[in-house]
Amino acid sequence: MNMKNALIINAHQRWENFAEGKLNQSFASVAEDRLTMLGYNVQTTVIDEEYDVNSEIDKHQWADVVIVQHTSFK
Template identity: 45%
Template sequence: MSNVLIINAHHHYPFAEGKLNGTLVQMADELLTAKGHQTRIVEVDKGWDVDQELENHQWADIVLLQTPVNWMGVPWTFKKYMDEVYTAGMGGALCNGDGRTEEAPKANYGSGGTLAGTKYLISLTFNAPKESFDDPNEYLFQGKSVDDLLFPMHMNFRFFAMEPLETFACYDVMKNPQVEDDFQRFSKHLDTHIPG
């Protein structure tokens, strides 16, 4: 069984209270603990202790990031979390610097991670419909995928030598929500990628 750190990166707004992301976090916790996994949940909106978060990442076999996509990225509060926690982890808790050496100061940038063997799963909620991705005829994303859009997040985890599990996404959650279908797909996704 695995240790799973679940991060709820939702930031509350009057028009987005976080019920869907909160429910997905609760579902993940219940489904994973029922299979015998150990879980810890961090709600970014409630604040964090940097040292505890470094320990959480070292403890985890899998980090599940549950986040809405706000203006093509993660909420600003989670960016602040990363700025504080991940910067503090540069001294060895998460990585030994940026991977470069005096002998090769221009090579291997980003290869200093200390979390090899740790996996991560990004789970997203979008206002955008699924059809707006992977289609070169669509206006905004111009044929790009969800993972193309989230490339910076993938690189943040890769900086620590973490390995990706397949990304999950709920689409069109504000104008055309299909939450029951989303919940079924999410449950199946976790069964597939974090089995018991």
């Protein structure tokens, strides 16, 4: 069986006392658990945490699928 690779990006940007990011993290965690259960290799990125651009490029090239989890307010 050929395993697929998935990159999940939690694109939430924290707004103190307004949007802590718990909903986005919950959705990203559910996606990671489900994809892992389906046999995917999963890597994650959290936009609000420090990250390395070259590492992120490598993750995108590695991934067969990229999921961007975010919410927006109007």
